[in-house]
Amino acid sequence: MPVKQEPNIYEELRERLRSARHVFALTGAGVSAESGVPTFRGGGDTTVWKGMPFDVISSAGMLARDLPAVWEWFDYRRGVLGHCQPNAAHTTLARWQDSFPRFTLVTQNVDGLHAAAGSRDVLELHGNAWRARCLGCGWREDVRHLDADERPPVCRACGEAMRPDVVLFGEMLPAGVFEEAAMRASECDLCFVVGTSAIVYPAAALPAEARRAGAYLVEVNPEPTPLSEICDMTIRGLAGEILPRLEF
């Protein structure tokens, strides 16, 4: 039985990881797919809810029209997320935070699985489904500390209604988070794009920022994306299987 040659790409990437000064990783829903979190554009049961496409129920318009319905949708999503554990992709990225002179983890995910895996200082571009934010004073609170029967929850600081602390369709990203991510992307020398369809902006602009600064770009995704053509390397496969193979 001939010995199977491990693709050189892994050895080449380990070599790049060993000499990297600043590693930057951008993740999307695909990094949590192996944890049981449905992706948005991969079909499945979170793309339509009560007959509404996710980008309708998860929108600024719905928030203005029917805040309790938006809470019901996020209560449902937390019901799904509550059964999900970080997978090997999350744990590998958590280990990487102490493996380089600099490491930046930026996610589009609101599932909190990176933090659950031990990642610190995650730049959450789209907020976090486990957090609520006051519509009046901006006070933030972990949803698990709020009365689950009170919908919408009432702010303990000012008595106003609270909303999920998630960026909804038609809304701007939280001030400063994207700018911080873009600055760090422009300072990295190795950039991983993991599990994103790369069609939602401004998040999808970050890898091009890293590229412009001369970083080596690696995409990990079973499917091609609009970013594939600007990547130096694309690895077609599952993040939970591929990232652990990059231990160095």
Ligand code: APR
């Ligand atoms: N490993 C790696 N990639 C995967 C895996 C996996 N196990 N499973 C699926 N993928 C890839 C899919 O091929 C797809 O390209 O992950 C991507 C998921 O794409 P989307 O569902 O579009 O998710 P994402 O790119 O994160 O969406 C961006 O859009 O809906 C909004 O705010 C929401 O943050 C989200 C944003």
